[in-house]
Structure formats: structure tokens, C-alpha cells
Amino acid sequence: MEIHDLEEVLRGHPFFEGLEPQLARLVRGCARLQRFDPGQRLFREGEPAEHFYVLRRGRVALELSVPGHETLVFQTVDAGEIVGIAALVPPYRSLYDARAVARTVVIAIEARCIRDKCETDPRLGYELMKRLVPVLFQRLRATRLQLLDVYGAPGD
Amino acid sequence: MFMAPPATDIAPRDPLLPRIVRLRGKRREIRGVWSLEVVAEEGEPLDFAPGQFSMLTAFGVGEVPVSVSGRTRDGIGLVYTIRAVGAVTAALCGLRTGAPLGLRGPFGAGWPxxxxxxxxxxxxxxxxxxxxxxxxxxxxxxxxxxxxxxxxxxxxxxxxxxxxxxxxxxxxxxxxxxxxxxxxxxxxxxxxxxxxxxxxxxxxxxxxxxxxxxxxxxxxxxxxxxxxxxxxxxxxxxxxxxxxxxxxxxxxxxxxxxxxxxxxxxxxxxxxxxxxxxxxxx
Missing domain, CATH: 3.40.50.80 (Nucleotide-binding domain of ferredoxin-NADP reductase (FNR) module)
Known part of the structure; x- marks a missing residue:
């Protein structure tokens, strides 16, 4: 895909919707399209988080290995969402495994590249923060409800 | 002059008095949850509006409110999906096909x-x-x-x-x-x-x-x-x-x-x- 097209793809994604062209060009410089087959890992828990991913198509399962139990999927992320936020937050290490459960197409954004650009141009950093905080807020709220285990029968 | 009272087919049902119905069949949905198919003894259709609930009695145990979750396939009975969590619900879920149970209702306001x-x-x-x-x-x-x-x-x-x-x-x-x-x-x-x-x-x-x-x-x-x-x-x-x-x-x-x-x-x-x-x- 041409670089110009990738910029359009970025701006067409809900996460970057409305991003001004000059800032979209900065992001584009750190981005590339990537495909994952079902079962393929995007990243593993504990690894350096080198990319964050903007999902265009498919579905990614976020999971944790639990000793003595089968792997636990605690969330799925679909087209239109993002995954790999740990790449933007120190110490930049993945906190869980991410596995494609369907054929998945992402825009992979190189974390060090985008972090450096955010330092150089605080407007980009602020735009990114304004888009990330609502995602984190929604996920925190969902996690609270998940922790309540509201569907459990007494004694479960 | 003596006036005969107006004819009525049937006295209005006392809403506090359970009628006897029968468990026609039951089905395990998920762990601890059963759907009970209930029909009237007289064979008349049981009616409801989506969202309403009934009071079901397990005789000798007690009575609980349960939402109606559908009609039986032939349209004459009602289906109740129940999780066995207490004495009454466990007794209802444990009933054998053909067993009697008490039914009041349906009651309340349903979905708009x-x-x-x-x-x-x-x-x-x-x-x-x-x-x-x-x-x-x-x-x-x-x-x-x-x-x-x-x-x-x-x-x-x-x-x-x-x-x-x-x-x-x-x-x-x-x-x-x-x-x-x-x-x-x-x-x-x-x-x-x-x-x-x-x-x-x-x-x-x-x-x-x-x-x-x-x-x-x-x-x-x-x-x-x-x-x-x-x-x-x-x-x-x-x-x-x-x-x-x-x-x-x-x-x-x-x-x-x-x-x-x-x-x-x-x-x-x-x-x-x-x-x-x-x-x-x-």
C-alpha cells in the first residue's frame, strides 16, 4: 500500500477519526500494515512492547496463562479498536498475550517512533492522549463490572 | 319479582388463590437452570404478555415469582426458566413430569x-x-x-x-x-x-x-x-x-x-x- 493510502486508512479508523492531516502524516511515518492468521500472536506477556496496534479487520483475544488452568481469555478486541497500549506507558512491556482469533489486519505503529514524535510535537502527544484516555476509561469501567461477576450463582 | 342474577360462565379467578397446573415437561438449559413447561389441568390455554411474571408454588415448600419465558410449542402452556438457588426453586426444578404445581398470575406490566x-x-x-x-x-x-x-x-x-x-x-x-x-x-x-x-x-x-x-x-x-x-x-x-x-x-x-x-x-x-x-x- 502506498504511504499516502496508509494515511487515509489511519484517518478513516475510529481511533484516529478527525486527526488533522499534518499529525496523521507524523503517525503514518511510524506505521505499517500487518496481517495475522488465526492463532498467531501479536505479542506475549512480559515481552518489550514495541508496537501498538490499530485493528482494521478481525478479532484479537487478550489472554493470560494461569498455572494449573487453561489459558484465560479476559477480553477480545475487534475492528475499530486498539490493542497494545503498554507500548506507550513505561516500562513498555506487554502485560498479557494477544492472539488473533480470526484473520486480522492491523496498522502496527512502532512505539519508540511515535513516542519520540510525541515528545517533539506535544500537539501529537496531546491528541494521542485525548484518544487513549476514553479507551482506558471504558476498559476500566468494563473491568469493574467484570470483577463483580454479576451472573454467578450463589456459591460459585 | 324475583330476578335471576346475570349468567356468568365462570367466577373471576381470585388472584391470591393458586390454580393447579401440571408440569408437562422440563429441560435442563445450563448448569442449575431448568425450563419448565406448565399446562392447565383443564387444558385451557394459559395466556400472558411478554415481561409479565407468575407466582409458582411448589406444594409444601413455598411460592416464588418467576417471569414467563415463552409459550409451549402448541401454544396452550407457558414456559418458565428457573435457576435452582433456594428451597422453592430447587423444589420446582426437581419436580417430575406430570407433577402438580400452583400457579397465580400472570401479573404486572410487561414490555412496551x-x-x-x-x-x-x-x-x-x-x-x-x-x-x-x-x-x-x-x-x-x-x-x-x-x-x-x-x-x-x-x-x-x-x-x-x-x-x-x-x-x-x-x-x-x-x-x-x-x-x-x-x-x-x-x-x-x-x-x-x-x-x-x-x-x-x-x-x-x-x-x-x-x-x-x-x-x-x-x-x-x-x-x-x-x-x-x-x-x-x-x-x-x-x-x-x-x-x-x-x-x-x-x-x-x-x-x-x-x-x-x-x-x-x-x-x-x-x-x-x-x-x-x-x-x-x-
Missing amino acids: LEEAAAREVTVIAGGLGLAPLRPAIEAVLAAGGRLVLLYGARGPSEILYPADLARWQSARRAQVEVTVDHAGPEWHGHVGVVTRLVPRARFDPDTALALVCGPEIMMRFAVSSLREAGLSDARIFLSMERNMKCAVGFCGHCQFGPHFVCRDGPVLGYDRLAPLLRIEEL
């Missing part, structure tokens, strides 16, 4: 289907909350309405009515999304709480109605997501659960502010409920 049939309907159900919504879903689809169903369960093995979900998924005017709170790696569907599905739902917030049923905390989170999606309180309806005893507004056990949930509910508009849900321990 007259309004819903003309619009698109977004249904958010959690866990067993799908049971009182199943007849409403069938009614919306039968009336040619557009349906968005967002359903959340604890895990893949606790998804209620999988055959119905598959049938609704294939309906032309339906968007059905199912999620579970946790799963193993073999599950390829959504994982996460049901409210995370709201942004995926395709509905017009200016015309859609939302019908919500599940644990009360889940409903509060669902309402919050629906409001963020642009729905006004007047278009959101919840099925409330309180301690229904008499079921006809006499005893006050189910009082919820100015409402008796048994008589004014169980389905109530969120515009009426919002101020009450903010009161602690009400």
Missing part, C-alpha cells in the same frame, strides 16, 4: 411492545435476564421490527437458549451479538462485559427503544452505555426484581419508592426509575 413494534428495539440481556426478554424478542421479530440483541453470559457453557440465539442471528432484520465475561482459548466469540457491545450496536438513538434485563448492577452499567449512545431515559425500559409476595399490590414487600414492582412493574421506564436507583438501600 405496542411502541416497540413500530420501531427498532435494542435488547440488552445478562445471564438469566434473557428469559423474560425471549417472548419480547419473538414478538418484535414476528411483527417485522428491527432487533438488536446484546447478550452477556458468564462463560460459553452458561449461554442460555443457544438454539434461539442462532435462529435470531439468522433473522433478516436482526443484529445479535453474544459475549462472555471469561472464556478458554477455544471460544472465538466476544469476550468482555455486555456493555462493551453497545458501541457496536447499529440503532438510531432517536427512534430505538431499549429493553434491559439482568442483574441490577449490570442494568445500571447498561443504561449508562445506552445514554452515552444517545438514548433518552424515556426510551429505556428495565425489568426490576424485588421481593414479590402477594403480586397484586397489597402486601408492600416489593415496594420501590412510590411503585409496587409486582403491580406497576416489573417492567418500568428508566425515566421513572432513575431517581429511585440513586437512593441507597431502596
Whole structure:
């Protein structure tokens, strides 16, 4: 895909919707399209988080290995969402495994590249923060409800 | 001159007096949850409106409120989906086919289907909350309405009515999304709480109605997501659960502010409920 097209793809994604062209060009410089087959890992828990991913198509399962139990999927992320936020937050290490459960197409954004650009141009950093905080807020709220285990029968 | 009283076919049924009905069949839905098919002894059809509940008696044990979750295939009986959690529900789920049980009702206000049939309907159900919504879903689809169903369960093995979900998924005017709170790696569907599905739902917030049923905390989170999606309180309806005893507004056990949930509910508009849900321990 041409670089110009990738910029359009970025701006067409809900996460970057409305991003001004000059800032979209900065992001584009750190981005590339990537495909994952079902079962393929995007990243593993504990690894350096080198990319964050903007999902265009498919579905990614976020999971944790639990000793003595089968792997636990605690969330799925679909087209239109993002995954790999740990790449933007120190110490930049993945906190869980991410596995494609369907054929998945992402825009992979190189974390060090985008972090450096955010330092150089605080407007980009602020735009990114304004888009990330609502995602984190929604996920925190969902996690609270998940922790309540509201569907459990007494004694479960 | 002696005047004969006007002829009546049958005395009005005393709403406090259970009628004897029979368990015609039962089916295990998920772990600890059974659907009971109940028919009248006299064979006359039992009627209800989607969203209403009945009081079911396990003789010698007690009586509990249970939402009607559908009609029997032949249309003459009613289906109740029950989780065996206490003495009465365990006794009801343990009944053998052919056993008698007591039935009062159906009672209460159901889903606003007259309004819903003309619009698109977004249904958010959690866990067993799908049971009182199943007849409403069938009614919306039968009336040619557009349906968005967002359903959340604890895990893949606790998804209620999988055959119905598959049938609704294939309906032309339906968007059905199912999620579970946790799963193993073999599950390829959504994982996460049901409210995370709201942004995926395709509905017009200016015309859609939302019908919500599940644990009360889940409903509060669902309402919050629906409001963020642009729905006004007047278009959101919840099925409330309180301690229904008499079921006809006499005893006050189910009082919820100015409402008796048994008589004014169980389905109530969120515009009426919002101020009450903010009161602690009400």
C-alpha cells in the first residue's frame, strides 16, 4: 500500500477519526500494515512492547496463562479498536498475550517512533492522549463490572 | 319479582388463590437452570404478555415469582426458566413430569411492545435476564421490527437458549451479538462485559427503544452505555426484581419508592426509575 493510502486508512479508523492531516502524516511515518492468521500472536506477556496496534479487520483475544488452568481469555478486541497500549506507558512491556482469533489486519505503529514524535510535537502527544484516555476509561469501567461477576450463582 | 342474577360462565379467578397446573415437561438449559413447561389441568390455554411474571408454588415448600419465558410449542402452556438457588426453586426444578404445581398470575406490566413494534428495539440481556426478554424478542421479530440483541453470559457453557440465539442471528432484520465475561482459548466469540457491545450496536438513538434485563448492577452499567449512545431515559425500559409476595399490590414487600414492582412493574421506564436507583438501600 502506498504511504499516502496508509494515511487515509489511519484517518478513516475510529481511533484516529478527525486527526488533522499534518499529525496523521507524523503517525503514518511510524506505521505499517500487518496481517495475522488465526492463532498467531501479536505479542506475549512480559515481552518489550514495541508496537501498538490499530485493528482494521478481525478479532484479537487478550489472554493470560494461569498455572494449573487453561489459558484465560479476559477480553477480545475487534475492528475499530486498539490493542497494545503498554507500548506507550513505561516500562513498555506487554502485560498479557494477544492472539488473533480470526484473520486480522492491523496498522502496527512502532512505539519508540511515535513516542519520540510525541515528545517533539506535544500537539501529537496531546491528541494521542485525548484518544487513549476514553479507551482506558471504558476498559476500566468494563473491568469493574467484570470483577463483580454479576451472573454467578450463589456459591460459585 | 324475583330476578335471576346475570349468567356468568365462570367466577373471576381470585388472584391470591393458586390454580393447579401440571408440569408437562422440563429441560435442563445450563448448569442449575431448568425450563419448565406448565399446562392447565383443564387444558385451557394459559395466556400472558411478554415481561409479565407468575407466582409458582411448589406444594409444601413455598411460592416464588418467576417471569414467563415463552409459550409451549402448541401454544396452550407457558414456559418458565428457573435457576435452582433456594428451597422453592430447587423444589420446582426437581419436580417430575406430570407433577402438580400452583400457579397465580400472570401479573404486572410487561414490555412496551405496542411502541416497540413500530420501531427498532435494542435488547440488552445478562445471564438469566434473557428469559423474560425471549417472548419480547419473538414478538418484535414476528411483527417485522428491527432487533438488536446484546447478550452477556458468564462463560460459553452458561449461554442460555443457544438454539434461539442462532435462529435470531439468522433473522433478516436482526443484529445479535453474544459475549462472555471469561472464556478458554477455544471460544472465538466476544469476550468482555455486555456493555462493551453497545458501541457496536447499529440503532438510531432517536427512534430505538431499549429493553434491559439482568442483574441490577449490570442494568445500571447498561443504561449508562445506552445514554452515552444517545438514548433518552424515556426510551429505556428495565425489568426490576424485588421481593414479590402477594403480586397484586397489597402486601408492600416489593415496594420501590412510590411503585409496587409486582403491580406497576416489573417492567418500568428508566425515566421513572432513575431517581429511585440513586437512593441507597431502596
